[in-house]
Amino acid sequence: MTLDDAYTVSQITRIIKTQLEVPALSRIWIVGEVTSLSSSRAGHIYFSMKDQNDTVLPCTFFANFARTLDFQLENGSKIYAFGMITVYDKRGTYQLNVMKVVPAGEGELALRLKQLKDKLQKEGLFDEIHKKTVPAIPGKIGLITSPNGAAIRDFLRMIQAAPRLSVVVFPASVQGTEAASTIIRGLELLDKMADVDTIVITRGGGSEEDLFCFNDEALARAIFDCETPVVSAIGHEKDTPISDLVADLRLPTPTAAGRYFAENVQAIGLQLLKVRDTLVTAMLRQRDRNPEITKFYMVAERLRDQLLRFLPEREQQLDGLADNLTAGMKRHLNTKETHFQSIEKSLHPAYMRERIGVFQNRLQALSGQLAANMTGRLDKSGQQLNALTRTLNVVNPLNVLERGFTATFTKDGKKLLRKVEQLHIGDTVNIRFVDGFALCHVLYSEKKEQS
Template identity: 40%
Template sequence: MTTLTVSQVNRYIKSILDENEPLRRVYVVGEISNFKHHIPSGHMYFTLKDSSSQLKCVMFSYSNTHLKFKPEDGMSVICFGNISAFEREGTYQLYVTSMQPNGVGSLSVAFEQLKDKLDKKGYFRQENKKPIPKYPNRIGVITSNSGAAVEDIKNVISRRYPLAEINIIPTSVQGADSADDIALSIAFADRLNFDVLIVGRGGGSIEDLWSFNTEIVAQAVYDCNTPIISAVGHETDFTICDFVSDLRAPTPSAAAELATVDIKDEFVYIDKMYSAITKRFESKVQKEELRLDTIKKHSPLADIDKIFDTHYEKIKTVKEKLVS
C-alpha cells in the first residue's frame, strides 16, 4: 500500500488541475461575495457564487491594478483566469487575471460608482457652483495644444469678445498619464489669477474621454477657486468633470460662447441705453420748461411791470401836488 503525505496529495491534485487544458483558460460568471481587498499586498480575495455553488477566487495586485471599476459584493461579473490548487490549504480556486461586469461595460460601472461617491460627498451641489464672470479679462484654456478644440475656442473668443486675453495651457488629454496632467494643469492655472478656466477636449470614444471621468481630475476641479467651464467631447457626451465643474458646455466652441459676451450685442445694448437715456432726458427737460412757463404765468411777480407803473403814477401825482 502506497502512503502519501498531505503535501504530496495536494501537489498531485495541483498538477492535475494545472495540466487540464480547459481549466487553464476559463471564463466564470457569478456573483461576488465576501470581497476583501488586502491593502498591504493589493491582492483581492472573493467568492463567486450562483444559486447552488461557490468558487473561491484570488486576483493578485499585478492583475487588478488596471481595473476601471471597484468590485463589490452582489455584483455579477465575468472572470477570466485559471483553476489551480492552493497546496498549503488543500483548496482549489480561480486565479483571476481579468474581470468585467456581467451585462455592462466596466467603464460604465466605474462611471456610476464614482458619480455616486462624489454625489454623496456633495461635489455636484448647486450651492458649490461658482458664478461665471460676464466680462472676463483673462481666460485660461486647459486642453491639447494640437487638437481642433483649442483652435475652435480661440476663434470663438476672438470673434465674440476680443478684449479678453486668451492663455493656452498645453495639456495631455488622452492616454495613461493624462488624468494626472489635467489635474496638475488645473492646480497650476488656479494660481495664475484667471477670471475663468475652460477645461476640455474634442470628441472621442468613452476610452478617449476617460481621463475626465477620474477621481483625481474631479478633485482638482472641485478644489479649484477659479470658475471652471467643462467642455468635453460632443453634446451627447457626459463626464464626471461636467458634473463637478461650475458650468457644463456641450462642446469646446459652446464653452467659448458661455465664457464670453458678444461684443456686438453689447454695442447694440449700449446704443439702445443711450437712446433711452437721451429720450428720458429730453422729456424731463420739456416737462421742466412747461413747469417754468406755468410758474411764470401764475406767479405774483408775473405783472410786476404793471404794478410798478401804477405805483409810479401814484407817486408822481402826489409829488406834483406837493410841489404845487
C-alpha cells in the same frame, strides 16, 4: 475490493487532493461571473464563479492577495481569476485559491466608471451648492486645450465677435495616459494667476477611449478644488465625462463655449445701448419740461462751440511742441551716439592691450615692493623673537634648576615657599630638583637678619 478495504472519508479526500493539486492546475486563469460574494473581518473575500451552464466553482481570495484589488467586486461582474485549484479537507470540496482578479471586457470598465461616479457623488463633488458662478464677461479666460487641435481654433474663432475678451492658453495633452496630469498642471498654474477669472477645459470630441482621461479621479478633485470657476466643454454625444459633472459650467463643444462668452458680451452691449437710449430720452424730456435745463443746454452748446474753435489752435501749439521735442530727442541721441563711439574706441583691442601693459608693469612694481617689505618685516620679527627667547631662557625656572638651584614647596607641591618664616619645625616640605623632588623634615630654621 471487500468491505475491509473501504476508505475512510479522510483517506479518499487525501487521494482526491493528490489528484487535483497538481502543477497543471496550480497557475491557471478562469473566466466567469461573480456570485455569492461575501467577506470576513480579516479581509478575506469569498465568492463563487459560474458560467453560462450555471456550473459553480467556489473561490477564496485571501487578504494578502485581496488587498491588491484595484476595483470593487460585485455580484454579476464578469472577471478573470488567476490562482490554483485546492481541496478543502474538512468539507471534501475543491475550490480556487485566487491570487489575482481583473475585470473582463468593456462592461467592467463601465462598472468601474459607475463606481467612481457614485463615490464622488456621495462626497458631494457634483452638488449644485458647490458650483461657482462663471462671470458673464470674464476679464481673462484661461484656456486648457491642445495647441494643435481643432478645439482651440473653434473657440478663438467664436470669441472674435467679442474683441474685449482676453485669452491665455495653457497647452496640454487632452488624450492618452499623460493627459490628466498635464490638465491638472494647467489648472494649478491658471488658478494662481490673479487676472484669470474663468478657466475653460476643452477638446474637440473623440471616441470613448480618447475621452477617458476626463474621467480621471485626480482631475475631478483638481477641478473641484480650483478657486477659479471652471467650464468643461468636451465635444461628446453619448456619455457625460466626470469633468463635466464636477465643473461649475458644462458646455457641449469648444464652439459652444466660445459662443457662450461672445453672446454674453454682445447681449450686455445691447443692454447698455438700450439703457443709454433710455437715459437720453429721459434727459430730453426733462429738458423740454424745465426751462432751466434748456438754458443749461444752451450754455453747454456755446461752450462746445468755443472749445471747437479753441482746440485747433491748441492742436497747432501741441504739434509745434512735438516737433521741438523730436528735434531735442534727436540732438540728445546724437550726443549719446558720439559718447558711445568714444567709449567703443576706448574698448578697442589695441587700446586695451596698451592699458593692460601699463597695469602689468604697475603690478610687477608693487609685487617687488611688497616682497621687499615682507622680507624686512620678517627679518625684524625674527630678531625680536630671538631676543624674547633668550629672555625666557634666563628666567625659565627649569634653567635655574639646571644651574644647581632648588625650589622649596609645601608638602603637596602646590605652594612655593619663598621665605624661611613660612617654615615650622617638624614641617614636611617638597624640595624640587631639576630631575625630581625629595620630601624633607624641617629640623631647624633661622631667619637672616637684615643689615
